[in-house]
Structure formats: C-alpha cells, structure tokens
Amino acid sequence: MAFKTDIEIAREAKKKPIQEIGAKLGISSDDLLPYGHDKAKVSQSFINSVQDRKDGKLILVTAINPTPAGEGKTTTTVGLGDGLNRIGKNACVCIREASLGPNFGMKGGAAGGGYAQVVPMEEMNLHFTGDFHAITSAHNLLSAMIDNHIYWGNALEIDTRRVVWRRVVDMNDRALRTITASLGGVSNGFPREAGFDITVASEVMAILCLAKNLEDLQERLGSMIVAHRRDRSPVYCRDIKADGAMTVLLKDAMQPNIVQTLENNPAFVHGGPFANIAHGCNSVIATTTALKLADYVVTEAGFGADLGAEKFLNIKCRKAGLTPSVVVVVATVRAMKMNGGVAKADLGDENVAAVEKGCANLGRHVENVKSFGVPVVVAINHFVTDTDAEVQAIKDFVAAQGAEAVLSRHWELGSEGSAELATRVAEIADADMANFAPIYPDDMPLFQKIEAIAKRIYRADDVLADQKIRNQLKDWEAQGYGHLPVCMAKTQYSFTTDPDRRGAPVGFSVPVREVRLSAGAGFVVVICGEIMTMPGLPRVPSAENIKLNADGDVEGLF
Template sequence: MATDLEIARAATLRPIREIAEKAGIPEDALEPYGRYKAKVSLDFVNAQKGRPDGALVLVTGINPTAAGEGKTTTTVGLGDALNSLGTRAMIALREPSLGPCFGVKGGATGGGHAQVLPMEEINLHFTGDFHAITSANNLLAAMVDNHLYWGNELGLDARRIVWRRAVDMNDRALRSINAALGGVPNGFPREDGFDITVASEVMAVFCLAKDLADLQARLGRIIVGYTRDGRAITARDLKADGAMAALLRDALAPNLVQTLEGSPALVHGGPFANIAHGCNSVIATKLALKLADVVVTEAGFGADLGAEKFLDIKCRAAGLAPKACVVVATTRALKLHGGVAKSALGTEDVAAVTRGISNLRRHVQNMQKFGLPVVVALNKFTGDTEAEIAAVREAMRPLGTKVILCTHWADGAAGTADLARAVLELIEGGTASFEPLYQSHVSLAGKIETVAREIYHAASVSIPPPVAAKLKRFEDAGFGDVPVCIAKTQYSFSADPTLLGAPEGHVLPLRDVRLSAGAGFVVAIAGEIMTMPGLPRRPAAEGIGLDAEGRIEGLF
C-alpha cells in the first residue's frame, strides 16, 4: 500500500495560477512562492468584502485516539466531493506545526487520496508564516528585557512579567528557564519560559485579526507584565506593536494551495486546539466565503476543544454562522473508547463499538446545542464489519443524525460523494440556528463552568483562590466580557487523558488562567496540560531524512 508521501509525489500538480483562476482569484492578486503555492494579496482580500457569503461547514471529530479518525482527510475529501458534484467549494485549513511533525502526530495535510499539496512544503517551512509569528513574539520578549536594562522607565516589575518566548518545536527543557544570566552586561536575571509558537498569543492575534489595522491594534493590546501597583504594561507602551506588525505584514496574506484533485484550499494560521483556540485565520475563512458557495473548514482535535472554541471564540469574533457540522469517527476509534486494546482492533467487537459510541453521541449532542444540524462521517477501514457500522447508524438515529460511510483515503472525492450530498441537504434544509454556548455578560468563572458542565459533563470546576483572584482582576480591568479558551487534554472530556468514552461527574481542576488581551480571550489551563509539549520517547524526527536523490523520506 502506498504511503501518503508516495501518493503525494505521484500526483500531477497544476500551476497555482490555474487553481487561483478556478477560485476566482486573478493572477495579478497572487504572490507566488514557487509554482504550486502562493499568497493572495491583501488588496484583493479587502476588495471582496462587499460580496455575499457562501455556506460555512465545520468538520470536527470525536476525542482523538491512537487508532486515528481522519478529520483533515475528511475535510479535504468533502471539499473535493462538493466540487465534483458541481458545487463551487473551497477548503480552509490550519498550517501544520513543526512540533507534531517531528513529534508523534505527524503532519496535517490529510492523507491517501484526500490531501492538500505540496505535502512536504506545507508540513515544513511552507511560506514562512510561523517563522514570522515566532519572530514577532520574540521581538516583544527582547524589547521587554531591553526596557528593563535601560532604566525601566515604565516601572515594569520584573517579578510580574507574563510575556513568554516562543519556538515552534516540542522542547520540554524550555518550559521554565532562567534568563539574563552572566552578569551586568546581560541584563537582570529573572525566571522566564517558552511556549510552542502555536500556543502563543501572537498566533491567536494573527488568526483572529480582520486586517492589518486590526492586527496592529490587537498586538498593541498585548499585556507583557504589570507594575508593582498592578498597572498593566502593553506592547504599545513599549512601542513594539509597529515592528511586530511589520514582521507579520506579508504573513497575514492567506496561502493558496490545491488538493490532490485540484480543489482550491486556503491554508493559513495554526493554533493548537488543546492549548489554544484551534482554528485557521479569520482572513482566510472570510475570503473563502466570498469566493465559494460552500466552504469546508476544520477545527482541531475533538469537538469538545476545537469545535467549541471555533463556535464560542472565532465565530463570535468574526461574525460567522456555520450552516452544518460534520463529526468524524471510525469504528476502530470507537472500540478504543469502548475499552478495547489497540492490538485487538482488527477483531469484530460490536459491544465495544456500542460502548464507545457514548463518546460520539456526546459530541453530536454538543454540536446540536449550538443550533447546528449534524452528520456523522464514518471513515471506513478494511476490517470494519457490517454489524459494527450498523451499530453506529442505529445509535445516531434517535438524534436525527445520518451516518455516512466514507472511503476518501482510498477513493478520493468518489469516497465522500454521499457525505457531500448529505451536507448539501443540511445546508439547503435551512435548519441551522447558530448561537454561542454562553453570553458575553456571564462572568469568566461562569463561562468556564458552563463549558465544563454543558460540553465536558463535569460536576464542578475546581478554582483555587489564587486563580479566582486572577479572574477577578481580569474582570476589574474590563475583560469580563471576553470568551474563555480552556486548555486541557485532547484525549478525554475530562482533564484526565485516561478517562475515555463519555465520563460524567468529574471535576475540572484549573491550574492557572492567562489573559490574552490582544487575542480577546482568557486562557484557562486545566489539569496537567502544558503550553510547551515535549517529544515522545521515539520522536518521528528519528525516521525523517533525505534519500540519495535529496528527497525527503519518512514524513507523514
């Protein structure tokens, strides 16, 4: 069986100007990065703002497992299938982070015959957006320490600096560091640390900004620390916002690429969904909506994370209203949620599938709470049996949710044609009545409790007094109306990654809260989740290299 990389290499890519023409983008609006990828100029993006929007479709999934679910693959396959049926469709995805590529998860360009291309370039440096975001983040960090060194005119308390450095790599050794060691010439020693770039506030600002002016305004609102009397010091106070915006100017233009079957795809921005808000850029999504009748976008990890944040943070900030939702699952993943060992997934076990369906059921019901009609995309594996598939269909029937069998990994658009028809049926049915889960006026603690109760089915939230005091300070400073971004494990509805299925009555333990004033939300960190991941015992990087012809091997 051919690997994803082998399938990608065997594809005949079309020049990016042809893909642009198909999407309604003139060649003079392109800024090419080679033959097969390009940025779409912001002038062209801004010129589309008066056009009507197409229909937005959200693709999400169950809590991820080692068996794999195929959410990105389904997003690509659905976009290809819609185009093959004569619907003008575009795909809007996040850019992959180098951390997972070299860690355990691998790349994020789909798989099999449902991929965005050029796969190797997208998964590695692409157009340099993440490097620009990292540089802007670390420029601000350098200016903070430089301000301290040259007299600290603003009175910034070195013990109350909250801005951290960033790098787009899993590196646990950088989670907590001591900076400015080595004596007077190197500045004032203090505790510091790194987050992975995709969890940084600059990434969130980049993805939520509406245009260049909004980008610089949001960057200026970033809080880097506090004075001894509690006054916030911002990037604008340090006069860093202009230079940061300059670093990000070219990156803010969306990236245009293609699927293996020639569908246009905008791949732009890439915050993690377990420790950040998990959605591609507002600019790319809105451009796609102006150019296509249907836009298929994806939110990271399970619907309890990426989809909830897409709906409560991104849609609220950008004024988006999805028309339908696809929840992706596999019978193999449902067996894992049902308690079966990974080594036994090839054996029929209808009882285990039935137990694991509790996870799928909850995600479907959660999406329905937002007023979205839902269809389940069941990715088919060779060993799936009719009895297992029937169990999933039977379980979804009381929810009014169709289960569509998908074979796009092997068959491309033809394998998701039925899913495309089901999605069009939901859009044309006009039953979507999107509403966020909570209102802006609810307290920050109340918002966290609402998500924990309604989405995670937690009995309560444990908020230690120091964390509660922080929430109170945020509200007193005028940030009580912002949404919340809960950082927790992706593997469970709870904060315990070993609690699979659909646990109830658990306690969500908050460890810390961080104000992202530029992004416009409060991050609530639950359980043991880290904003800087580490590499596994055997990272994927060990298997990546170059062959005798200089081609990349081992990337997946």
C-alpha cells in the same frame, strides 16, 4: 494488500500551476504572490475588493476525542471538499498550517491522508511560506524589547517578577518550559525566571488568526499585556513600542496561503493555533475570504469537538460574525472499538459490542454540537478492516441520537468515496436549518463561562479553582475584560482532564491550574489539569525516521 504511504501519494500528485487554482475562485494571477509553482499568497487588495459579495455556506468538520486508532479529521475535511466539487458544487477547503513540533514529535503533519490530501505535502509540513517563522520572530522581538527596556533603566517601572510575556519556538522542547534568563553578569541584564511556549500557543498566533486586516492586527498586538508594575497595573505591548515593528514582520504572514488538493481543488491553508492550548482554528481572514469566493467552505477545528468545535463556535464565530450551516463530526469504527475497551492490537477483529459501547463518546459530541443550534452529520471515516455490521452499529446509534451517519471512503477513493457524504451535507446546508448561538453570552461573569463549558460540554460536576484564580478573574472583570470568551486549555484525549479516561465519563471535576489574559487576542486562557503550553517529544520521536533518500526526496513525514 499494500497501500502507498501519504507521502508517496502526495509525490505522485499531478499538480496544476497555482494560477489555475486561483482562477477557479476568480483570483487573477496579478492578485497572487507565488511561492514557487504550487503555492501562493492572496493579496490584501484582492481580499478588500470582494467584501461586498454574498457569503457561501460554512461547513465545520470536527471529531470525537482522538485515539491512537486514528480518526482522520483533516482527511475528511479535504475529502468532503473534493466530494462537493465532484457533485458540481463550487467548494473550497480551509485548514490550518502544520507546526514543526508535532511533525517531528508524535502527531505528524496536517495535510490530510491517503487520496484526500492537500499538496505540496512536504513544504506544508515544513517551512511552507514562512508564516510560523514570522510569528516566532515577531513574538521574540517583543521579548527582546521588554528585557532591553528593563536593562536601559526601566522607565515603565516593570516589576521583573511580573513579566508575563514568555518566549516561543516552533518545536517540542520540554527543557525550555522554565528557564533563568539574563545570567552572566551586569552586561546581560537582570536575572529572572522565564520560559518558552511552542509558537502555536503564542498570543501572536491567535491574533494573526483573529485579525481582520493589518490595522486590526497592529491594534490587537498593541493591546497585549506583557508585564505588570509593582502596583499590579498592566504594561502593554504598545508601551514597549513594539507593535509597529511586529506588524512589519507579520505583513506577509497575514495574507492567506492558497494551495490545492490532490484533485486540484482550491484550499486555503493559513494560521495554526493549537486546539488543546489555544483556539484551534485557521485564520478568520482565510475563512471569510473563502466564503466570498466559494458557495461552500469546508473548514476544521482541532482535536475533538469538546475543544476545537467548542472554541470555533464560542470564540471564532463570535469574534468574526460567522454562522455555520452544518457541522460534520468524524468518527471511525476503530476509534469506537478503542473507546469500547479494545486494545489497539485487536482493532482489526470484528467486535460490534465494543463499537456499541464506544459510541457513548460520539453521542456526547453529537449532543453538544446540536446544543449550539446547528445540524449535525456524522462522517464514518472508512478503514479497510471495518465490517458492515460494525458500520451499521454506528449508523443505528447516531439515528437514535436524532442525527445521520454516512460512510465515507475518501481516504481510499478520493472524491468518489466522499460523494455520498458531500451530497447529504450540501442538502442540509442548503436547507438553512441552523439556528446558531454560542452557549454563553458576552456579559456572563468569567468564572461562570468556565463553568458553562465544563458542565455543559465536558459534563463535569464542578470546577475546582482556588481563591487566587477567582480573584484574578474578578480583577480582569473590573478592568473591563469580563465580556471576553474563555479559551480552555486541557487534554484532547478525554472530556476530563485525565487523558486516560475515554468514553463519556461522569462524576468528575475540572481543576483550573492557571488563567492567562490574552487581551490582544480577546480571550482568557484557562489552563486545566496537567496540560502544557510547551509539549515534549515522545520516547521515540518521528524525527528519528525523517530523512532524505538517495534521490533527495523527503522520507518519514506523515
């Protein structure tokens, strides 16, 4: 049986004018800033006007550790949102914007799949409303102003060996990870080692996604540490006097984007920090606005629950005062079999024993999420090769964990296939069973926060960090940053820092390679193992298959 590709399904969508989608949430056309006919930004004045309303129920969608077999977290997020609307609920979806690097690399887009997608798919996965370009420009404006300040006399006495602000580009380009800047003679400045991160790893991205309004945005931008003097004292963005101009560049990007699902339900798509090297959640302003407009808001956090959900619950919820009512953990029969040792080529064959063996990974995620005091539902994202016995094996395992698993066929059937999942999630959300709390307090020392995540979430025996890193954390505590949460940067493929260790491994340590202070965003980034803040392209990048066809339509995006 041949199935249509995601882009073919998206192109056949019967989209409604964005004004009609906004009207479903009570947003008038005057409060929408259209980008064409099918996407718009929501005005800040409208957002300000709804702040006294009661919040709806917040539903987080997360997943097991990703495998090449596919899990479908965004697909499930969209399918659940459509399913809630199908059963008569007023629901809205909140997801992240797609980064160009993964689109043209290996991961693909971020708009869902099958009959559970957000559209316009092509625009969302390419330039969309220009938010990422604005973030890239604002970030690199600061880079240029730092080097310009040094060139014109360096009044702030910046130690050029201790410039910590790197440049960014929204592309996977390993050649830019470490570079030498300002070569070519006196007129080009003072040569120094520099480098690039991907835009979604920028602190500016994190700040845009955590800021409450433009005033908060500028305050946070000004608080970013960009360099140090010889006496190790910090130099801030506000010292360079770049925060005002950066805010101007980000003025429109700060306003949430509204689009629609294939079933014409509203979706906010705004912000996009990576989950393996940043905090992996859509913007606070989009989520909090959606909660004022809908009775149920379905949002996602990137990659597996050990990364995205942990950061959503420990960072985003802490910073924004959010309380999730229920967490949905997405799993597939195929991924359970792969975690159980089955090769990708053999995933279509029934193997109940492998499913049962692979469920250890799912079980650990369920247990971890429950430790935050939030009820958990497992969504089994259906594939056509799944057998009844394999699905039942997951249901039985999850029931033994004190949770419930529901089969969902949204990829194939849209909301018709997710209605059962939506009904159960709504029932649990309405029961108000959550007793949410982050797993560590603000006043815990920074290294102990790292240990809390490594030991309680990853189940590591120990955290390995040399004395230089420990001293750096103590210095930041002495400077008043000890209350900040920590943002772990590690591989998404495993609970360990080894991407090849699947399942639920034990008997390992977490090596910390580097720590970075994101003083404006308000967290400490902890870089573990071999994780890169600038990814590279795979041997055969997706870009090789992306093109325009004879009709001028995009092909190859997924």
